[in-house]
Amino acid sequence: MEFLRVLSGIWISMKMINVTKTYLPNKEKYKQYIDEIYNNGWITNNGPMVHKLEKRLAKYLGVKNIVLVANGTVALEIAYRTLDIKGYAITTPFSFVATTSSLVTNGIKPIFADINPNTLNMDSQNIQNAITKNTTAIIPVHVFGNGCDVESIDRIAKKHKLKVIYDAAHAFDVKYKGKSILNYGDISSLSFHATKLFHTIEGGALIINNDNLVKKARYLINFGIENAESIPELGTNAKMNEFEAAMGLCMLDEMENISTKRKILYETYKKELNNIVSFQEENKNTTLNHSYFPIILEDEKQTLKLQKALNKEDIFPRRYFYPSLDTLNYIEPKQFMKHSRDISSRILCLPLYPELIKNEQMRIIDVIKKKVNR
Numbered sequence: 001m002e003f004l005r006v007l008s009g010i011w012i013s014m015k016m017i018n019v020t021k022t023y024l025p026n027k028e029k030y031k032q033y034i035d036e037i038y039n040n041g042w043i044t045n046n047g048p049m050v051h052k053l054e055k056r057l058a059k060y061l062g063v064k065n066i067v068l069v070a071n072g073t074v075a076l077e078i079a080y081r082t083l084d085i086k087g088y089a090i091t092t093p094f095s096f097v098a099t100t101s102s103l104v105t106n107g108i109k110p111i112f113a114d115i116n117p118n119t120l121n122m123d124s125q126n127i128q129n130a131i132t133k134n135t136t137a138i139i140p141v142h143v144f145g146n147g148c149d150v151e152s153i154d155r156i157a158k159k160h161k162l163k164v165i166y167d168a169a170h171a172f173d174v175k176y177k178g179k180s181i182l183n184y185g186d187i188s189s190l191s192f193h194a195t196k197l198f199h200t201i202e203g204g205a206l207i208i209n210n211d212n213l214v215k216k217a218r219y220l221i222n223f224g225i226e227n228a229e230s231i232p233e234l235g236t237n238a239k240m241n242e243f244e245a246a247m248g249l250c251m252l253d254e255m256e257n258i259s260t261k262r263k264i265l266y267e268t269y270k271k272e273l274n275n276i277v278s279f280q281e282e283n284k285n286t287t288l289n290h291s292y293f294p295i296i297l298e299d300e301k302q303t304l305k306l307q308k309a310l311n312k313e314d315i316f317p318r319r320y321f322y323p324s325l326d327t328l329n330y331i332e333p334k335q336f337m338k339h340s341r342d343i344s345s346r347i348l349c350l351p352l353y354p355e356l357i358k359n360e361q362m363r364i365i366d367v368i369k370k371k372v373n374r
């Protein structure tokens with residue numbers, strides 16, 4: 001949305017700047033894929049575009065098995081059902097609501113382990129402390145693409161015979177010690193929603209290490225159907241369609257450009273805002289995918305003041321993640337996560353997307369510099 005506004009008597013062009021803006025790849029290329037879909041006459045149900053995208057993504061990400069699905073929320077739900085998760089699962093209170101709500105929807109009780117207030121990921125010691133005889137799984141999140149302490153989570157899970165499902169919705173193409181972080185745990189789930197670094201309009205994926213489980217996940221996303229005569233599992237409909245897969249194929253061709261632009265913006269924020277606000281502590285063993293730029297303020301009052309000042313300039317950062325998930329009214333038993341609640345009250349994610357231009361970014365930085373005095 002572009003419009004004019006008077007500033008000191010001068011008409012200038014102002015653009016609303018949101019926390020993110022969907023990346024739309026080359027239209028001509030997308031049209032070519034649409035033509036192919038029309039020629040095939042195959043628009044959903046495990047079609048050729050989905051096959052092509054699964055193959056290309058597996059190679060691009062460096063993973064063995066990938067199953068594409070309709071969105072990141074069902075990816076989590078299919079992961080729980082593929083691994084027969086029941087009872088109590090330990091998860092983070094600092095995430096998008098789908099991490100927790102997908103558990104509750106599937107009759108699994110979320111038990112929260114508080115975050116490390118620096119990395120914003122679940123603290124391994126807190127995971128260890130939360131384990132009881134009823135615990136069946138750990139559901140960590142690589143928050144804002146910052147890799148979890150995967151080795152210690154692995155150790156804890158092995159010791160207590162727990163399944164691990166990483167909600168890797170933010171961790172597209174993140175590497176841990178040179179290899180895809182998506183290979184850790186039993187399953188990693190991804191979201192390919194329009195706002196994500198890589199998207200398929202709506203979409204998601206499961207990265208599954210065990211080959212035998214891939215077959216099961218594929219039945220589960222297709223009503224539990226194996227073939228015309230056999231329905232071995234209770235399933236649902238979680239399929240990705242051909243138009244979504246075609247969008248993914250177009251996006252993959254442009255990832256280098258997307259990543260380069262994001263990296264420049266990320267590094268500019270980091271340099272300009274250093275010593276003014278606090279940043280998420282990055283896991284030194286992982287690469288960054290520059291998908292989010294969270295800043296942590298001193299307290300909620302300062303956060304809301306800054307948000308208001310930015311909004312006044314038509315800049316709309318988001319309070320990701322707010323509220324802390326341990327405050328959800330449908331959580332039983334009731335829990336109180338000190339660090340998650342504290343961080344939730346004083347964090348803002350700044351606008352970060354490839355089309356954000358330097359002038360716009362400098363406008364954002366200027367407001368922050370003016371409003372935050374340290």
Ligand SMILES: Cc1ncc(COP(=O)(O)O)c(C=O)c1O
Nearest residue numbers: 071072073096098169191192193
């Ligand atoms: C951490 C996390 N998990 C799960 C999801 C759900 O993904 P989707 O919107 O594709 O259903 C999101 C979406 O933003 C997310 O950020």
